[in-house]
Amino acid sequence: MNTIVHLWNSLPLVPQMIIKGLAVIGVMFPIGGACSLIERKVSAKMQGRPGPNRAMPFWFAWVPVLGPFLQRLGLFHLMADGAKMFFKEDSLPGHVNKFYFLLAPVVAMIPALTTVTVVPFGAYLGDGGQLVPLVLANLDVGILAVFAVSSLGVYSLILAGWASNSKYPFLGGVRASAQLISYELSMTLSVLPVFLWINAPGGTGSLSFFHVVQAQSGTGLSWDGAWFIFYMPVSAVVFLVSLFAETNRLPFDMAEGEADLVGGFHTEYGSMKWGLFFVAEYSHMMVGSGMFILLFLGGWNPLPWLPLASLVGWLHHVTGWAFTVAPVFVGVLSIAIFLGKVLGFIFGFMVVRWTVPRFRYDQVMKLGWQKLLPLAIGNLIFYALMIAAIQLNLGWPTYLALTAGAIAALAIGLIVPRRQRAL
Amino acid sequence: MxxxxxxxxxxxxxxxxxxxxxxxxxxxxxxxxxxxxxxxxxxxxxxxxxxxxxxxxxxxxxxxxxxxxxxxxxxxxxxxGSMKPFKTSTIVASAIGAALLMLGFVSLRERAVLPAAAPGGLVNVTLKAYAEQLFTTYLLPVQIVGFMLLIAMLGVIVLSKKLHTPEDAS
CATH class of the missing domain: 1.20.120.1200 (NADH-ubiquinone/plastoquinone oxidoreductase chain 6, subunit NuoJ)
Structure with missing residues (x-):
């Protein structure tokens, strides 16, 4: 064990980073693949059909128990799909703008994989007993980096739609990019209260995800231990809806609404070029759910008011085993908790996809600009006032008055548009 | 290196x-x-x-x-190729732009006193330092820029909004 650690530390920085990056990609890609399988199975379950359960290499039938089980699970469909994407003829339609047509899938992958670098996916106990994040790059501007890089994802859609040089892809690309740009605003505004809350005056300000999770790691029935979803529910809802829109998932999959746009921006794409768009979508989902979990659901803390450090300490106390406080064990445990939450969240994505019907395009725009954006701005103002009031220690009557005012404003906001419609 | x-x-x-x-x-x-x-x-x-x-x-x-x-x-x-690359107004505008840029370069070269190296203590500038500067020293420029953006936004709204004529009212 120690020799491995020693060998690792003796490596220069660049190979270390490359190995770490490859390790993260090596975990993300199989999960992405598994998600596509889970998606097919979940959709089948929700529609009362068995789903993929046929494909199997013929000799596998001779393996008892495991063979039929894996067949019914549809695991070989996944492998066959992957192999198909790689070996299928990679056709290039004659009417496309070749350079941008080939560039678009590559551009789709760049933000999808770059954003992963700043998302922490676990933590371990350092020498001093304090938590150290497991992250490829622990940037001070964490969330800003994610927003900045993921905002570049819109180019793959625009370019794919435009370069395909036919009508449906173009319409799909235009819709998708308009939608991404619209919902980015609400998304950014919705997370600001979280950072206002954790950056109390006096301390050093930070936009890093690790800081956010630390702020949700208190013990006992204190403010610090509650996850942000409990006292910033509006932020969480706005962020969640924007997340669905940003990842182009139903009910917001305007970009590829097959009823009106064939396949949207990727109508003209086939084989692995299409596959890259697909992988990018799942990577976005994973990073997006990871962000939601870090911001609102306590990151790698197993339960509200039960942070990771307490859980590990309790395990150590009960079992008395030394390895329970070893960095490797804590790291793996935290990653398992985080990945478990992410997968649960992605399952939620899938359930929503097969439950809610697709919005009409004007409804998407109306929801984004006329509902979510004002709600996000109002929410930001409310929390700014509230945090200021708490810091000035104005007492409960003020807090209650502020809350009542916010609810009144929300009610007025709901009533007034209805009046206008009647006129 | x-x-x-x-x-x-x-x-x-x-x-x-x-x-x-x-x-x-x-x-x-x-x-x-x-x-x-x-x-x-x-x-x-x-x-x-x-x-x-x-x-x-x-x-x-x-x-x-x-x-x-x-x-x-x-x-x-x-x-x-569907549009003429250079109109008279574009040529005049680019000439004026280039001249202004040149003037800027010349004045920078002749008059500006540049420090030999970047001043120390600026590295690792935190978000908080930016925020403090923006809300204290540079408050006025920030407000002015914000106001200009607001005016631009209003202009866009006015330009893009279809004015209602009586026959549209139906």
């Missing part, structure tokens, strides 16, 4: 893209070069330890502004 190499690569990328933005015949290419140029500038900002500026640049300009440019270019369908 690696630092120098990175600096020259990014600078070359930025300048080459800036030139290509101007000389590209295809407007979509021009917009994409603008995007690449912005990425180069963001890289230079990161090298100056100004990661925040770099990400804000990417978020606002690369993420939204150039995307809108591309949008409009694609919707207008400006096929290459």
């Amino acid at each position: 690696a630092h120098h190499l990175l600096f020259y690569t990014l600078s070359f990328l930025t300048i080459a893209c800036a030139v290509l933005v101007v000389v590209s015949k295809n407007t979509v290419n021009a917009a994409m070069f603008l995007l690449l140029g912005l990425v180069g500038v963001a890289g230079l900002f990161v090298m100056l330890d100004a990661a925040l500026l770099a990400f804000v640049l990417l978020l606002v300009y690369a993420g939204a502004v150039v995307a809108l440019f591309l949008f409009i270019i694609m919707l207008l369908d400006t096929t290459p």
